[in-house]
Amino acid sequence: MTRRDGFTPVPVRVILPEGQELVARLYSRAQTKTGWEYDVGLRNPETGGVESAEYRVWVEAPAHVRPVDGVDYSTVPTSRLPPPSVIAEVLGPCRRSGWVVQKLGTGRGSGRGVVHAVDCEEALAGAPVLTLERALDAAQHPGTRLCAPCGAAAELDPVLKGFDQGFGGED
Numbered sequence: 001m002t003r004r005d006g007f008t009p010v011p012v013r014v015i016l017p018e019g020q021e022l023v024a025r026l027y028s029r030a031q032t033k034t035g036w037e038y039d040v041g042l043r044n045p046e047t048g049g050v051e052s053a054e055y056r057v058w059v060e061a062p063a064h065v066r067p068v069d070g071v072d073y074s075t076v077p078t079s080r081l082p083p084p085s086v087i088a089e090v091l092g093p094c095r096r097s098g099w100v101v102q103k104l105g106t107g108r109g110s111g112r113g114v115v116h117a118v119d120c121e122e123a124l125a126g127a128p129v130l131t132l133e134r135a136l137d138a139a140q141h142p143g144t145r146l147c148a149p150c151g152a153a154a155e156l157d158p159v160l161k162g163f164d165q166g167f168g169g170e171d
Helices: 086-091 132-139 152-161
Strands: 010-015 021-032 035-043 054-061 099-103 113-117 144-146
Touching: 010 035, 021 054, 099 132, 113 132, 113 152, 132 144, 132 152, 144 152
Parallel strands: 113 144
Antiparallel strands: 010 021, 021 035, 035 054, 099 113
């Protein structure tokens, strides 16, 4: 059966959860953030009564789909995710926003600590996440330093010291 767009579904093997393989009809495929999903039509071998002769479902590929030998899949309608923007490629994945304070020393009044980015490997797990304002307040306490490896220093220093510092601006 040819669709309105001129595409005729092609056969594909579908692997059911219990390992049984059925030959189904592949209508389209879509790329997702986690992989691919295929829109397939499974035929009901018992077509008597009022039940549908075919059930359409989305299945995960390649976990539940295998090609049929000799079938050309190049004409199957395919939806791909849009390519990442140039900015996203250059900057890489975004990290969660926020900062955490790691207290150093013993006792309540030591006042020493390190401000880390929320995803820093050296930050304590489960520490409360601070907003920009709270992180800046914590960073101004004597004995508190900003973590350089995770980028907290690069992010917060210009705000604390002024954006002209280090760029040839006037002090």
